[in-house]
Amino acid sequence: MSAARVWAVTMRVLRQMRHDVRLIAIMLVVPSLAMILFGFSFSGDIRGVRLAVIDEDRTDLTAEIIDSLKGDPTFRVTELPPGQDPEKLLLSGYQAVVRLPDKFTSLYYAHFAMGVATEAHGTLHLWLDESDPQIAAAVRAGVAEALMDIGEGGPVEIEEHPLYGVEVRFIDSFAPAIMGYVVTFICSLLTLLSVVREKVDGTFERLWISPLRRGEFILGYVIAFGMVALVQSGLILGLGKLVFDIVINGSVFWALVCIILFAVGNVGLGTFLSALAQTESQAILLFPLVVLPSVLLSGMMWPLQAIPPVLRPLAYLVPLTYGNRLLRAVMVKGLAPWQEPVGLAGVLGFLVLTVALASVSLRATARE
Amino acid sequence: MEAAVEVQGAVKSFGLVRAVDGVDLRVFRGEIYGLVGPSGAGKTTLIRMICGLLGRDAGEVRVLGHPIPEGKRHVEGRLGYMPQERALYRDLTVEENLLFFGQLNGMPRGEIRDRIAEILEFMRLSHLAVHLAGNLSGGEKQRLSLACALLSKPELLVLDEPTVGLDPALRQEFWEHFHELKDEGHTILLTTHYLEEAGRCSRVGFMRAGRLQVEGLPAELQARVAQAVGGTPSMEEVFLFFARKGVE
Structure with missing residues (x-):
């Protein structure tokens, strides 16, 4: 084994990284964010x-x-x-x-x-x-x-x-959170990867030359991932009922409507994030930006009251916080979506904002 | 003659580099126009501007009579583009790739099926119809990429290095396709850095350092060089002659 050759390989890899400023930025931001979020997000005590x-x-x-x-x-x-x-x-x-x-x-x-x-x-x-x-x-x-x-x-x-006539177990309130999380993961991250791939493979150029409009492109993605989200939610509900006998106090119909609204917002988020990545590896490194806040700050694993007050405002910037709130209200509390106005407004606001941002970022991509 | 593409004084810079530096170009309907030049000459930048994929710092571009990008909508579906990257969906089959691009261009469903069969036959890809695009060889991908551009029978075809990396037999085959398309009335604007291919175009423009140095019929250019240096110059010698002249 030649140390010189090993060193040559090491240096080549490092040099490649040096030329990719975005990659360096993402590599530095993500672990810092992970450490801060993991370290501070769960204080162990429930407060307030x-x-x-x-x-x-x-x-x-x-x-x-x-x-x-x-x-x-x-x-x-x-x-x-x-x-x-x-x-x-x-x-x-x-x-x-x-x-x-x-x-x-x-x-x-x-x-x-x-x-x-x-x-x-x-x-x-x-x-x-x-x-x-x-x-x-x-x-x-x-x-x-x-x-x-x-x-x-x-x-x-x-x-x-x-209040709901039965005792609610952890699994009962966890099922809506899992649904929200899976939809976040699948819709935003697969859209992100898929759109970045269009850029890398050059198919985007063919699309912009065709009569396809940006709105049609986004809607096409929304419908495809909306269907995926529906199937996955059905699977989670079915397994939850069959294997864990979860309590569903509310309407499955409204739960699925909420899931679709949330899925649309996440497709918008994925499309918007695609503007930040030029390569598939950059896109993969953006994953934690979506996943970590969703897991740690949304009230999915532990209630918002267990997050230190300093970090709690951040929780209200995480889309899944509203997704969880809405889905739990509909599925566990048995409310209609409009009876949980904060959750519903959060999910709808997220949808409108990300779809608008997605449209702007696609316009920028088309002109690159 | 009516022009399919008209470019006047086009300029595009990336930072300090002037990729396209005041180019005037006319491509007439029914001809094969070859933009020839070394890598980095500005060929791809110019054709991406023509397709409306890239903005410009100065100049005018008209395609099929419409200003670009303002009139892009009138050109959509009438312009076929084959980018250098091949631009295929790796995880779709050959047939599914064609179906998707056909649908985007508004082809009726029944017509698409027939047209796909026809184009697969034309490109000798019929036996690979159900294979994933990602599993094709380089030459097969290139044929599929050209098929995608040709599918909706566009009036104008813009092909970026369509023959790069192909073996000589396949390149010969591609050029036969181009001439068949020309005979059917299509206009083709293509780029190549294979100088010997210049001779197969109706007209050719030599690009170097962002400028269109010289253009004309291949035979005409060869005659001009023969007059100056004697003998029967190849297209490569023609290019080198004008390149040196440009430097002087």
Whole structure:
């Protein structure tokens, strides 16, 4: 073996890289981004869950429980006057509702007065949005902790009111996220690769000489990948139901409509990103730009409340954040898409923006 | 004679390099016009400007009577282009490639099938119809690329180095195709850096360093050189004569 020849090969590879400025930029940006995102995106603790507290008893004891909840960083507590419908509060954006009913305190102390033989105890009512089981678990733990603060082994029963009629498991809320993720991956990345390949192989030039319009080109891609997204979503739903017996509370029809809207946005994203890559290897190196934020910051693996507040605004720039929100609302909560306006607006905004950007980037490519 | 392509004072620079430097060119209907010159002479840049694939810094371009790029829509479907890269979908079969380009050019479905069979026969590719384009040999890819450009029977064919890399027998075959197409009334503008191919064109223009140095009928150019240096000069000697003259 000749060290000189080995060195010659090494230098040739490095020199090739040196001539590809884009490749160098991508090679530097991607690992830095990966490290920053992985390192900071999951703090391990869930912080700032929106909790509504309705105190109907208004005693020192209930005030103490509420203070304890307020002191827990898991929650962002809002005290509301009695008479509110907890289910409506959950639909309006609260993630949990605690109700301390009238006579809570007297029943609590009655237990001590009448001795252990009595069944008297205070009852705390808890309504939970279980569409994200990790948040639900954090809420349960936080409430239990607040009750521990007023006296270990105190006679309080927590009565849970399941919002969707059944207990939602991790897999149930993970299925919509997986659907969103697969559509992101397949539609944006395959479009990106496919469009870059048209550039590299020169087929683009034939297309621009033909009567084909940019809009027709994008729509052609949208329909093809929309079909792929439908088949994949059907597969995920079918497997989820058959193998994991996932709970689908909502309408499969609306879920598929949302998936198609999200797929269109991702085809637009892939087409737009193709303007940043001149070769297939550059395109492949752009993959993490799409994949990493989607996995780490979209609420797919862990709730947004588990992402440190500094990074949380970034989560709202990730399309899958809205895709997840919309799909979970439709599939787990059983809502119609318009009943989750933030998710729907996010997905539609993403669609309009990326398709417009795709059209601009194709115009630029056609004139290169 | 009516011009299929008219270029006046075309200029295109890439950074400090003037790839096309004030070219005037007319290609008449029904002729084979060969743009001949070494690599880097500006041939590809010029024909990409003619096809509307590249903007220009100055000058005018008209194709089939329409200004480019403003009138590009009137030319679409009437112009067949074969780029140097061969521009095929590797993961489609020979037939599927042709079908796609036929559909893009608005050919009716029934007509496309017949036309594909006809063009596969003409290009001797019938036996490869269901093979993936990516698995074809270099020569076969080139034939398919030409077939894609010819499919919709365009009035004007712009071919960028259509014979590069082909063995002499296949090049001969390609030139026979070009003459058949010319006889059918098609106009062909092609580039080549094989100087001996210049002799097979109706008219030829020598390009060098972004300029069209000289153009005319091949025999006419040969006669001019013969007059100056004597003997029977080959097209290569003709080119070298004008190249030196250009330097002087």
